[in-house]
Amino acid sequence: MKLSTPAVLAPTILVLLLLIPATEAAIKCSDVVKALTPCVNYLKNGNGTPTSACCNGANKLNSLATTSSDRQTVCSCLKTAAQNINPNDAAAKALPGSCGITLPSPVSKTVDCSKIS
Template sequence: MKPCIAISALLFLSLLIFHNSEAAIDCNTVLKDVAPCISYLKSGNGSPSTACCSGVSTLASAASTTADRRAACSCLKSAVSKINPNIAAAKGLPGSCGVSLPYAVVPSLDCSTIS
């Protein structure tokens, strides 16, 4: 009986550990946050809107773990490939909004390298 309880306890603990390492952020949230930035990213002209910068700031705050940052990166990378943005505008967006991100969103980005 004791080995069964020990195995059950180990299984439960491993589930907790693996569950906590998953990203809490999802693509729908990421895309909703950056949707106001699409016209700016496509044109690359002017400055990002207040709504865009608010979304970038919200996303930066929400992506607080490595798993979250990698998930957000993957979502953004996928979106970038679909809208074909001005690369300079995409790279400069966080800075233009006064937000620090640990990566620049470009099509060649390897999201698995983000910590």
């Protein structure tokens, strides 16, 4: 009995589809960190104004976080980053306004990311 090509390919395609992750986060922490790396000095020192590179990164991050899931991912990444760099609270709070944007989440060590919508 000779099998047709579709009959042979169908099980192979099914196995390949099962191996592909069902969903993949649209935003990764590495993207968040990369976007806000130019802001680290401003956030740590808390003086002056953020650089244009910092504001460009924050703006890019803001435009990437389009869904609640994205915003919660950004929040978790920012929270972890804030724990590592220990930002000046006033500078972290002022960053979005200084750049003329609204970030999906504050740069804070204490934010509850489950409440970000």
